[in-house]
Amino acid sequence: MSQEINLEKKLSQVFNRSDVKKLESEMLTDHDEIEIFEIFGAHDLEEIDPRCFLKYTNLKIIKIIGTGIYNLPSYSFANCNYVNEIILNSNKIEQMDPQTFKGLDNLKILIIFDNHLRHLKSNTFDDLVNLEELNLGRNQIEIIGIDIFNNLKNLTDLILGQNRIKKIQPKLFSKCINLKNLYLNNNLIEDFDDAAFFGLSNLKSLSLSHLNLKNIKAKIFMNCPNLQELDLSHNQIEQMDVKSFYNLENLKILNLKSNRITKIKSVLFMYCYKLEKLFLADNQIRKIGVNSFKCLTELNDLELQNNKLDALGSNMFVECKKLNRIKLYGNFTNEQVIQNLEGIEDLNIIILDDF
Template identity: 30%
Template sequence: MYPKNLQNKPKGTPACSRFRCHTSNRCMHTLTLFLSCLCALAALVTPAYALANCPSSCQCDDDTLVVRCGEGTLDVLPITLNPFIQRLVIQSNKIKTIDSSLQFYAELLFLDLSYNDLVTLPQRTFQFQRKLQELHLNHNKIGQISNMTFVGLTVLTVLNLRGNLLAELEQGTFAKMSKIEELNLGQNRINRIDPHAFDGLVNLRTLYLDDNTLTTVPAPSIFKAMPNLAELYLGTNSFTSIQANAFIDLKGLTRLDLRGAGLHNISAEALKGPDGLRYLDLADNRLQVVPTNALSHLERLEELLLGQNDFEVIGSGAFAGLKQLRKLEITGAQRLRSVQNGAFNANTNLEHLNLSSNKMLQEVQENALGGLPHLRHVILKENDLRTLAEGLVPWSDLQTLDLSDNPIVCDCQVLWLRNLLVSKNSSNDKLVGVMCAYPEPMRKEPLSQLSPAMLGCSHSDSKQQALIVVVVVVTTATITGLSLLIYGCRRRIRETLKGGWGNSALGRKEREYQKTCSDEEYMTRQQHSCSLSIQPTIPYTSSSGYNMHQTQPYMGSRPIPVTEL
C-alpha cells in the first residue's frame, strides 16, 4: 500500500504545472524559468507509484496489490507497475528473458511467468526478490540452471520448472533455498542428476521428477538429502526395474507415483524403507505378475493402483500383508483373464474395488471376494463377464455397483441380480443398470425389466429353487443308496424269501445239515443229492437200562459208538 500521507495525492502531472502567474509580463520570463526548475526537481523526488502505469492487457489492483496480465503480446516485463505489488501473474505472453526490470518489484511474494518464451535465466536474476515465496516458470524453454540462478531466494517455498528443456541438474543447484517445500522438475529432459544436486533441501516435502528420460531410479544417497520428503513422483521414465533399498532413507514418504515408469519387475526389497506409505501408483507398466513380495512391506498402504500391466491372473493372497488397504484399482489390464479364490483374503479393510476395462476378464471365482466385510463399492464395468455367482459378495450391502458393458447372459442364473436391481431401484445406492447381451431375443434389454419367466425360471423365488434342488439331490442319493444295499444283500434276501414261502421246515433242516456237513460236502451236495429226508431209527438198550433209538447211518456213515456220546 502507498504511505497514508500520500494515498490521496492527485494523479497526473505535479501541482506546479498548474501554477498560474498573475504578475506582470516583465516577470513572466523569470518566473517561468523558475517554475520549470522547480517542477524538474519535484519530478525527481516524486515517488514511483505516482508514475505507475498499468498496461492495457493487464488488470492492476492497488488495493490488493495484485497485477494479472492474461494472454497478450507482452514480450518484456513491464517496468511501470506499482513497485509495491505483491502478486504478479503474466501468463501466456511472449516474454523471452527477465531483465533488470524485476529489481523494481522487491515486495513480490508470488511471481508467475508460466507459458512464455523464456530461454535463459541470467545469474542472480532474482537477487532482489528476498521476500518471494512462490516462483512459477513452468512451460517455458529454459535449458539450463545453475547454483547461481536462484541466488537471493532465501525464503522461497515453491519452485515450478515443469515443462522446460532441462537436461541435467548440477551440484548444489538448490543449495541456497533451504526453505523450499515443493520442487517441480517434471516434463523436462533430465537424464543426469549430480549426487549432490539436492543438497540443502532439508524441508522439501514434494518432488516431481516424472516425465523425464531417467533410466534408473536416483541413488539412495540423492534422497538422503531430503529426509522430510512426503511425496515423490517418478512416473513416465524408463527404469525397467527398481533396485533393492532404493527408497530406504525416505522414512516419511506417504505417496509414491511410479505410473508409466517402464517397470518389468520390482525386487522383493525395492519398497523396503517407507513404512508409512499410504498411496502407491504402479499402473501403466509391464509387470508380468503382481509384485506380492515387494508390496508385503507396506503394511500401512491404503490405496493401490495396478492397472494397465501384463499379468494374466490375480492369484490367491496376491496382496498379502496389505492389512490397511482400502482402495484397489486394476483397470485396463488387457491380459487379465481370471481373479482366483482368496485373491483379497488378506485385505479385510477393503472398501473400494475397481476391476473395470479388462477386456479379457471372464472369470471372477465365487470366493475371490470373500471375507471383505467393509466392501461397499464394486466397479466391474467393461469386462468380458458372462455371469456372476450370487455368493461372490454381500451384494445387498453395496453402495455402488457397476456391471455395465459386460456380455451378461440373461438366464435363470442371474435372477438374483435382477431381483437385487429391482429391490434397490428406489434407494440412494448407485447401482448402474445391466443390459443383456445373450440370448439374442433379449439383447440390449435391461435385466431389471425382465420377468422371472422370461429368464427361464419356473420358480421366481431363488430360495424355493434351492430347496427343490436339495430335495432332488437327497432323493436321488437315497434311491441310489438303497439300490446298492439291495444289490449287496441279494443272496441273503433271496434265501430269506425262499424260506418264508412254504419251505420253513426244509430251511431249518438245511441249516441243521450245514452244521454237520463239512464245507466241501456242502458245496458238492447238489451233485450227490444230499437229501434232507429223515431216516428210520433202530431201538436199542443202553447199558443203563434206558431204551434208546439209533438213527440209521446216512449214506454209509459209521455209527456213533455209545461211548462217544
Template identity: 30%
Template sequence: MKTLVILSIVALSSATSLFENEFLHFLKDWDIWQQDPPQNTSDISQSEQITIPAPTADYRFFTCPLNCVCQVRVVQCSDAGFKSVPANIPKGTVMLDLQNNKINEIKEGDLKNLPSLYALFLVNNQISKIHPKAFRSIKHLKLLYLSWNLLPQIPNNLPTSILELRIDGNEIKKIQKGDFQGMKFLHVLEISGNPFDTTDIEPDAFNGVQRLMYIRMSEGKLSSVPKNLPSNLYELYLDHNRISSIEREDFRQYKDLCRLDLSYNKIKEVENGSLAYLPNLRLIHLENNIIKKVPASVKELKYLQALYLHNNNISKIEVDDFCPKESGMKKLHYSGISLFGNPVKYWEIQPASFRCVSGAHGVQLGNFKK
C-alpha cells in the same frame, strides 16, 4: 492545517489495512498458510526463518514491467512473449508468474532484487540453462515450478527453503548426488516425463532430504522400482514407465507408503511378499499391465481400501485372493476393487471372494474383450 494532517494519517492507515487484507487472500489462494512448518526449529538459523514483511502503503506507487499485471506483491507476466526475465520487477514481489513465454535462460542477475520471493512459476518456456548463482539472494522461496522446459539436469544451488519442486517434462537424464543438497524442507517432487532410467539415479542422490512425502516419476524410462528414494515417502507414482516386474525387496524401505501407482507399465509378475513391506498402504494402482493373477500379498494389507487391477491378464479369482482366512486380520474393508478388462469368467467367481468388500458396488466386473 492540523486537521488536514490528521485526515491524511487516517487515510494512509486505512490503505495499509486494505493491502494487508488483499495479501492475506493471495496467501490463502496459493495454500501458503497450509504448508507444514518445520517440526523442530531449534536448529534453523535466523536467516532460514520465513519472514515476509507486511506490505506498506507506498507499495501503490511501484512501477510494473511492461505487458505484466501487478497487484499487491503479485506480478503476473504469463503469455507475454518474453524472451528473458523482465527488468524492474518490484522488490517486494512474493509471487512471480512467467509461464508460457519464450525464456531460454535464467541469468545470474535476473532474480537478484527479489529477496521476498515465495513462489516462482516458469512453466512452459524454453529454459535450457540456469546460472548457478541465479537464486543466491532468494532465501524464502517455497514453490518453484520449472515444468516443460529444456533443462538437461537439476539446476545447481537451488534454494534450500523449497517445499515443492516441479521439474517434469524436461530433458533430465541423471539424478546425481548433490542435486537436492540441503533441501531438508522439500515435501513434494514432481519429476515426471524425463528420460532417466532407474540406474541413472545415484544411490546418494537424496541424502539429507528428510521430509519428502510425495514423488512422481511417471511417463519416463524406469525399468524397475527405484530402491534409493527417501524412506519416509507417503505417495509414490511410477505409472507410464517400463517396469516389467515387482521384486520382493523393491518396497522394503518404504514402510510409510499409503498410495502407490504402478499402472501403465509392463508388469508380468508381482513376487510373493513384495507388498507385505507396505503395512500402511491404502491404495494401489496396478491396472493396464500384463499381470496373470492377483498379487499374493494383497490380502495381508490390513488397511488397503482401493485396488485397481483392470486391463490385465487375470484369468482366475481364488476365494482367498483378496480377503484373509482369519476374520480378524482385515482392519478396513475394500471400498473398491476393479477387475474389468481381464479374461476371468466372472460367473465362476465365488461370492465369498469379496466377503471383505463394503457395499454392493465395491467390485467392478465386466466382459473381457480383446
C-alpha cells in the same frame, strides 16, 4: 506494456510487450508495495536484467509464463530475498546454473513446468532450504545430479513427471525427509534400484504410472512405511514378488490397472491389510489365488474388469465385509460368480456389464 493491477488487495506489476527481447529495469514502474511481478505474452523475450527486481523490496510472487527465455544465469533473482513463490511455466528454459536461485532462502514454491530442461546440475537448489513444492514436470530431463535434492529437507511435493528420465540414482531422495508426494510418472524408467526410495519414511503418495516397468522387486517400497497411495498403472508389469508390497501396512489405494498381469498370488496383498481401493482392471488376469483378498478387511472398492477371469473362488471375499463396489465386466464370468458374492452385506453394486 507495463501496468499495475490491484489483485486481491495485492499490487501486481504486469509486463506483456511482445516486441522486447531483453527486459531492462527502466521499462518498469517503481512501486515499493508491489508484491506480484508477472510476465506473460512476451513471446520474444529472451533475457531479464536481474536489476529489474531491485525496484520491488516487498516482492512475494514472480510469474514468468510463455516467453522465449532459454537460460537462467547465476543470480537471476537478485534481491528477491522475500519471494516465496516463483512460477516459470511454458518458457524455453534449457539450463540453470548452480547459482541461479542464490539467496532465495524464503522460497516455498518453485514451478518450472513445460520447459526444455535436460540436465539438473548438482547444487542447483542448495539455497532453497525452505522450499516445500518443486515442479519440474513436462521437460526433457535425462540426467539428475546425485546430490541435487540434498538441502531440500522441507520439501513436501516433488514433481518429475513427463520427462525422459531412465534411471533414479540410489538414495537420490534420501535427504528429503519430509517428502509426502513424489511424481515420477511418464518417464523411461524400466527398473528401480533397491535404494531408490531410501529415506522416504513420510511419503504418502507415489506415482509410477506410464513407465516401462516389467516387474516389481521384493521389498522395493520397504522404506516407505507411511505410503497411502501407490500408482503403478499403465506399465508392462508381468511379475510381482510376494514381498513386492512389503511394509506397506498403511497403503489405502493401489492402482495396478493396464499392465500385463496374468495371475494374482494368494499372499500378494498380505502386507496391505488397510487397503481400501484396489484397481486391477485391463490386465490379462486368468487366475486369482483363493486367499488373495483374505486379509483385506477394509477393502470397499475393487476393479477387475477387462481381464480373462472365468470364475471366482467361493470364499474369496468372505473377509471383505466392507466391500461396497466391484467391477467385473469384460470377463468370462457366470451366475456362480454372483452366488459367491452374496455373503457380502455391504455390497450394493455388482457391475457385470459395461454400461
